[in-house]
Amino acid sequence: MTGTDAMPDLHSPIELLRPQRIEFGSGTLATIRPWVEERGLKRILVVADAFNASRVDLLGLPGDVTVFGEVKPEPDLPNLEKVLAVAEAMKPDLVIGYGGGSAMDLAKLVAVLPGSGQRLHDVVGPEKVLRRSAALIQVPTTAGTGSEGGTRSLVTDPATQNKLAVQSRHMLADLAVVDPDLTMTVPPAVTAATGVDAMAHCAEAFTSRKSHPIIDLYALEGIRLVGRFLPRAVKDGSDKEARAGLALASMYGGFCLGPVNTTAGHAVAYPLGTRHHIPHGLACALIFPHTLAHNAPAVPEKTALVLEALGLSASQDPKTVLEGAHAFCERLGVEMRLSRLNVPRDDLGTMATEAHAIRRLLDNNPRDLSRGEILAMYEAAY
Known part of the structure; x- marks a missing residue:
C-alpha cells in the first residue's frame, strides 16, 4: 500500500458494540x-x-x-x-x-x-x-x-x-x-499526555490497514476535537467546554479501539510503560510523531488529514510530518525525550525487540516496521 490510501470496501463486515446506555455531559x-x-x-x-x-x-x-x-x-x-x-x-x-x-x-x-x-x-x-x-x-x-x-x-x-x-x-x-466535570482536577501534564493518547487511538485507527469508513467518522472527529480543545484544557484546566471536547474525543477513541484497534504507535510505546513505568499517555505522545511520519508514504492522504485536523499544515512528507506532530506535542509541554525520562540507552535494543514482537498491533500498521526501524525511532526520540 503505497502512494494512495487504500480504503476498505464499504461492504467489508464490521461489528460495532456500544455500552447499552451512555450518559454524556456536565452533571x-x-x-x-x-x-x-x-x-x-x-x-x-x-x-x-x-x-x-x-x-x-x-x-x-x-x-x-x-x-x-x-x-x-x-x-x-x-x-x-x-x-x-x-x-x-x-x-x-x-x-x-x-x-x-x-x-x-x-x-x-x-x-x-x-x-x-x-x-x-x-x-x-x-x-x-x-x-x-x-x-x-x-x-x-x-x-x-x-x-x-x-x-x-x-x-x-x-x-x-x-x-x-x-x-x-x-x-x-x-x-x-x-461527566467531563470529573476531569477538571487533572493537572496540565497529565491532561496533555492523556489527550494525545486519545488522539493516537483515533489517528492509528484512521490510518490502520483495518480502517473502515464507519470508524473513520469517529476517528477524524476525535482528532479534530483534540486539535481544538487540548491546548485550551492544558492552558486552563477549568475550561468546561475544552474538558467536554476532550471527554468526547476520548470516547470516540474508545469506539475506534474495538473494531479497528491501534497500530505501530502503541506497539512502540508499550515497552516504555511495561519496562520503565512511563505513563501510557506520555509514552504514546512521545512516539506518536515518529510512527505518523513513518507511515506517511503508505497513507499520504490520511496523514495530511490528521495534520489538518490538529490545526497543522497538511503534508505528506515524512520529515515535515515528524516536525509538525513533534511541535504539536512539545507546545503542550509534553516531555519528548526518552533520556529525560530515565530510560537507559542500553535498553533500547531490548525494547525494540519487544515492540517488534507485538504482532497483534504491528500487523495492522499500514507500512511494515522492522526491528531496526523501531530502534531508530527510539534513538531519534532519545
Missing part, C-alpha cells in the same frame, strides 16, 4: 443512583485509584459500598489478583470502574472473572470470556483511553513484562457515565 453523575436503585443492586464494588477512592461520595451510591482504592497506573497481575480477592469475598452484584483506563480495565475483569472458574490467562485474546457475573458501570475521570466505551482490558504480566489483552463483549459497560 450526568446524578444518573447513577436512580439506575442502581431501579435494578435493586445492593452489593457495590468500586474499583478506583487512591485519588478517586477519596471522592467516591460524588457517585451518590445507595446501599452497601466496598471501595478498592489501590489501582496502579499500569495495572499488573498482582494488582488484578488483589481486587479479585476482594470481589470473591463480597460477591458484588455491581462493579463500578472509577478513574482512568487502568481502573476501568480492572473493573471489566472483576465483573467477569470471580466465580467463573476462569483465570486471566484463560481469557487472553478475543472472546474467550464465558459470562458476566455482575452489572458494570464505567465512570472515566480522565480524557484518554476511552475504556468506558470498549470491550478490551490490558494487564501487564510481570514475568514477561508484556501486556495481556482480553477482549470480550461480556466486558462492555451496561452504563457509561462520561
Whole structure:
C-alpha cells in the first residue's frame, strides 16, 4: 500500500458494540443512583485509584459500598489478583470502574472473572470470556483511553513484562457515565499526555490497514476535537467546554479501539510503560510523531488529514510530518525525550525487540516496521 490510501470496501463486515446506555455531559453523575436503585443492586464494588477512592461520595451510591482504592497506573497481575480477592469475598452484584483506563480495565475483569472458574490467562485474546457475573458501570475521570466505551482490558504480566489483552463483549459497560466535570482536577501534564493518547487511538485507527469508513467518522472527529480543545484544557484546566471536547474525543477513541484497534504507535510505546513505568499517555505522545511520519508514504492522504485536523499544515512528507506532530506535542509541554525520562540507552535494543514482537498491533500498521526501524525511532526520540 503505497502512494494512495487504500480504503476498505464499504461492504467489508464490521461489528460495532456500544455500552447499552451512555450518559454524556456536565452533571450526568446524578444518573447513577436512580439506575442502581431501579435494578435493586445492593452489593457495590468500586474499583478506583487512591485519588478517586477519596471522592467516591460524588457517585451518590445507595446501599452497601466496598471501595478498592489501590489501582496502579499500569495495572499488573498482582494488582488484578488483589481486587479479585476482594470481589470473591463480597460477591458484588455491581462493579463500578472509577478513574482512568487502568481502573476501568480492572473493573471489566472483576465483573467477569470471580466465580467463573476462569483465570486471566484463560481469557487472553478475543472472546474467550464465558459470562458476566455482575452489572458494570464505567465512570472515566480522565480524557484518554476511552475504556468506558470498549470491550478490551490490558494487564501487564510481570514475568514477561508484556501486556495481556482480553477482549470480550461480556466486558462492555451496561452504563457509561462520561461527566467531563470529573476531569477538571487533572493537572496540565497529565491532561496533555492523556489527550494525545486519545488522539493516537483515533489517528492509528484512521490510518490502520483495518480502517473502515464507519470508524473513520469517529476517528477524524476525535482528532479534530483534540486539535481544538487540548491546548485550551492544558492552558486552563477549568475550561468546561475544552474538558467536554476532550471527554468526547476520548470516547470516540474508545469506539475506534474495538473494531479497528491501534497500530505501530502503541506497539512502540508499550515497552516504555511495561519496562520503565512511563505513563501510557506520555509514552504514546512521545512516539506518536515518529510512527505518523513513518507511515506517511503508505497513507499520504490520511496523514495530511490528521495534520489538518490538529490545526497543522497538511503534508505528506515524512520529515515535515515528524516536525509538525513533534511541535504539536512539545507546545503542550509534553516531555519528548526518552533520556529525560530515565530510560537507559542500553535498553533500547531490548525494547525494540519487544515492540517488534507485538504482532497483534504491528500487523495492522499500514507500512511494515522492522526491528531496526523501531530502534531508530527510539534513538531519534532519545
